[in-house]
Amino acid sequence: MVIVYGTRNNIKIKKNLGVNICPNCGMTTEKVLAAEKQQFTLFYIPIFSHTLRKGLICPNCGMYKTLTNAEFKEMSMN
Amino acid sequence: MITAKKSKAWIVLIVLGVFFLLLGILVGDEALGVMMVLAIVCLVIGLIVMAVSSKNYKKKSAWIAEANADGTIDRINNSISNGSATYFKSLKLALTSTELVENSNTPFIIKYEDIANVYRSNIREGKYDYTYQYIRIDLKNGQTVYVATVTRARVPAEFGNAIGTIKSHLNAEGGF
Numbered sequence: 001m002v003i004v005y006g007t008r009n010n011i012k013i014k015k016n017l018g019v020n021i022c023p024n025c026g027m028t029t030e031k032v033l034a035a036e037k038q039q040f041t042l043f044y045i046p047i048f049s050h051t052l053r054k055g056l057i058c059p060n061c062g063m064y065k066t067l068t069n070a071e072f073k074e075m076s077m078n
Numbered sequence: 079m080i081t082a083k084k085s086k087a088w089i090v091l092i093v094l095g096v097f098f099l100l101l102g103i104l105v106g107d108e109a110l111g112v113m114m115v116l117a118i119v120c121l122v123i124g125l126i127v128m129a130v131s132s133k134n135y136k137k138k139s140a141w142i143a144e145a146n147a148d149g150t151i152d153r154i155n156n157s158i159s160n161g162s163a164t165y166f167k168s169l170k171l172a173l174t175s176t177e178l179v180e181n182s183n184t185p186f187i188i189k190y191e192d193i194a195n196v197y198r199s200n201i202r203e204g205k206y207d208y209t210y211q212y213i214r215i216d217l218k219n220g221q222t223v224y225v226a227t228v229t230r231a232r233v234p235a236e237f238g239n240a241i242g243t244i245k246s247h248l249n250a251e252g253g254f
């Protein structure tokens with residue numbers, strides 16, 4: 001029997017932190033607090049997921065500034 | 079070098095197909111069916127790869143001939159040979175002193191003077207890409223071009239070097 005398994009990533013946006021100039025692309029965009037999650041799938045059905053990284057992401061170029069758990073928690077509460 | 083190259087991958091598949099075919103005939107009986115399926119799969123994929131690579135080769139040869147009507151490709155290849163231009167093999171990208179050449183199956187040339195902004199991007203056409211990373215080029219006419227597609231998990235050192243080289247040329251142009 002063939003077992004179809006794999007992983008699927010997705011980004012969950014937690015909060016918009018206002019306008020910011022991205023150091024990578026130089027565009028003025030919303031500074032977004034986000035978490036990238038990876039789901040393990042069995043026959044295309046998500047079984048469990050874990051967080052790959054948390055940080056600030058630029059909506060124009062997709063570059064991450066990775067944050068520590070403490071920094072992420074503080075920013076999401078402010 | 080900016081040249082049209084013939085892919086040889088199809089030869090391996092055809093040889094593998096013939097190998098499975100002969101192995102099936104030699105072993106016979108129960109193995110024959112499995113070997114036949116493997117042989118047919120290899121031969122069919124081999125033929126598809128051959129047709130696609132031949133089409134790409136013809137298309138690229140035609141593009142090179144057209145772009146070289148005024149000697150542009152010869153000039154770029156000479157610049158790569160004498161070291162005044164850099165060729166990034168893993169990115170299929172050539173950077174001369176005045177232009178960028180995408181050396182893929184769908185090649186094109188962009189002049190630095192037409193570029194408004196350049197940076198690495200994980201987003202392509204508005205969609206976040208979990209697998210690949212690109213060099214995004216925003217042109218002054220509002221168009222966006224993506225070059226140097228690399229796997230995010232294995233970004234070669236050439237990737238950062240290429241962005242740095244393009245930026246230094248844009249700085250030299252004075253418009254960045």
Ligand SMILES: [Zn+2]
Nearest residue numbers: 022025058061
């Ligand atoms: Zn950005």
